Amino acid sequence: MGFFGNISRTLAMMKASANVLQKDKELVLFPLLAAACIAIFLALMWSFGAIGLDNTEEEGQPIAVYVVIVFVSNFIIVFFNSALVSAALERLRGGDPNVYSGFSHAIKHIHHILIWSIIVTIVAILIAAIKGNRRGIVGQILGSLLQAGWTMMTFFVVPIIVSENLSPFAAIKKSTSLFKSTWGNQITANFGFGIFQILALIISAAIGWFFGLIDQTFGLVIGVLFAAASVTIIYTLEGIYKAALYEFASGEKPLEFQESQLKTAYSVYRA
Numbered sequence: 001m002g003f004f005g006n007i008s009r010t011l012a013m014m015k016a017s018a019n020v021l022q023k024d025k026e027l028v029l030f031p032l033l034a035a036a037c038i039a040i041f042l043a044l045m046w047s048f049g050a051i052g053l054d055n056t057e058e059e060g061q062p063i064a065v066y067v068v069i070v071f072v073s074n075f076i077i078v079f080f081n082s083a084l085v086s087a088a089l090e091r092l093r094g095g096d097p098n099v100y101s102g103f104s105h106a107i108k109h110i111h112h113i114l115i116w117s118i119i120v121t122i123v124a125i126l127i128a129a130i131k132g133n134r135r136g137i138v139g140q141i142l143g144s145l146l147q148a149g150w151t152m153m154t155f156f157v158v159p160i161i162v163s164e165n166l167s168p169f170a171a172i173k174k175s176t177s178l179f180k181s182t183w184g185n186q187i188t189a190n191f192g193f194g195i196f197q198i199l200a201l202i203i204s205a206a207i208g209w210f211f212g213l214i215d216q217t218f219g220l221v222i223g224v225l226f227a228a229a230s231v232t233i234i235y236t237l238e239g240i241y242k243a244a245l246y247e248f249a250s251g252e253k254p255l256e257f258q259e260s261q262l263k264t265a266y267s268v269y270r271a
Helices: 002-023 025-047 055-059 063-092 099-108 110-133 137-153 157-164 168-212 216-249 259-265
Strands: none
Touching (some): 025 099, 025 216, 063 157, 063 216, 110 137, 137 168, 168 216
């Protein structure tokens, strides 16, 4: 069916993911809590003088401080994402998840989550170094290609960790293997969700501008709140989608998705 056919199948799966979210609305709490924890952490770092709004202050900080900030932020994101995927998998396997069950399951794999967060941080720093140290467009293109490849190859790492209790290195290997049979859906999934995030931000800016005609502060608040809500919902749908795609790639049938949807949505895309 081609690339655009795959996008339409991805949209169908997004709709199915939305149906799952309607049954478990509490799933949106995971990305919200992650954002809140990162905001609190950054506020604490700022209060201790580890980070600042002034560029001259930032230049004087040791690189280790920023490595710690990136690592802690990544750990928070990975942990809450693991809880979200755990809860989504529970629903897709016939259970009735809640916030507590998602967190409790993620905590059982905290050691793997910690190691995976370290790996993610190292890769992020290496890619940033490639983009930053090479002048011109070559470094930017190379870094972007490496980042895209890494994202695709590690698409299933979190579901594998929380579902199979494999080490991050074993999870990367298995995710790479699953990538070969589902790569078209992964690419269009990232593309589709990315497009919706951009649209959500554009709409949020438009709403903020409209209400800003009445009052600038009011418009800013409305725009930010709408953007936060939209991105949170899209992030949650992406987690559900990833869990469903992992289930099918592993030979299972997610209960909340119709068999006809699975047959079309998971057809391997070939260019």
